[in-house]
Amino acid sequence: MAAEERSKTPPGASGITRPPRPRLDQPKRPRRRLLPDYDPEAFGRLSERIARFLGTGRFIVWMTLVIVVWLLWNVFAPVHLRFDPYPFIFLTLMLSLQASYAAPLILLAQNRQDDRDRVTHEQDRKQNERSIADTEYLTREIASLRMGLGEVATRDWIRSELEDLAKDLDDRRTPLPAESDEDR
Numbered sequence: 001m002a003a004e005e006r007s008k009t010p011p012g013a014s015g016i017t018r019p020p021r022p023r024l025d026q027p028k029r030p031r032r033r034l035l036p037d038y039d040p041e042a043f044g045r046l047s048e049r050i051a052r053f054l055g056t057g058r059f060i061v062w063m064t065l066v067i068v069v070w071l072l073w074n075v076f077a078p079v080h081l082r083f084d085p086y087p088f089i090f091l092t093l094m095l096s097l098q099a100s101y102a103a104p105l106i107l108l109a110q111n112r113q114d115d116r117d118r119v120t121h122e123q124d125r126k127q128n129e130r131s132i133a134d135t136e137y138l139t140r141e142i143a144s145l146r147m148g149l150g151e152v153a154t155r156d157w158i159r160s161e162l163e164d165l166a167k168d169l170d171d172r173r174t175p176l177p178a179e180s181d182e183d184r
Contacts, residue, residue: 044112051109054102067091 070091074084084090
């Protein structure tokens with residue numbers, strides 16, 4: 001009986017069922033990821049807005065006001081309402097936290113600006129190459145026109161030739177002083 005079953009299985013098949021092969025004409029199913037999904041463009045735009053704000057006088061004024069209020073509250077408020085006594089360790093922690101987030105956001109914004117500048121520079125370079133090529137083409141065309149005009153009779157040249165011919169004809173018509181009408 002086992003020989004009969006073996007004869008029914010196709011050659012090369014071991015009898016173990018394999019999962020169906022994925023179809024190549026269809027996209028893969030998305031896998032579950034451990035990290036959350038985020039839009040890098042949206043995050044980049046947000047980092048640029050934050051970096052732009054951190055570079056303004058408004059940020060410095062607000063930060064100064066917050067620190068002054070923090071210090072005044074923790075120095076002059078009643079003891080039971082103070083949340084960060086004299087060495088102001090919590091304030092130091094908050095400023096360090098703000099700086100630790102601000103630095104990478106500023107760097108990210110600078111990298112995005114560098115990428116935009118690189119693209120703009122590349123486009124400018126290509127435009128300059130096209131302008132140079134156009135200028136060289138026009139220079140060659142003007143040179144060929146000048147060479148062609150060198151072989152063409154200009155109006156001034158024709159006028160001077162006609163004037164010379166008219167002068168020669170006048171010279172031939174005018175009788176010479178030794179000749180008179182009787183000699184003819």
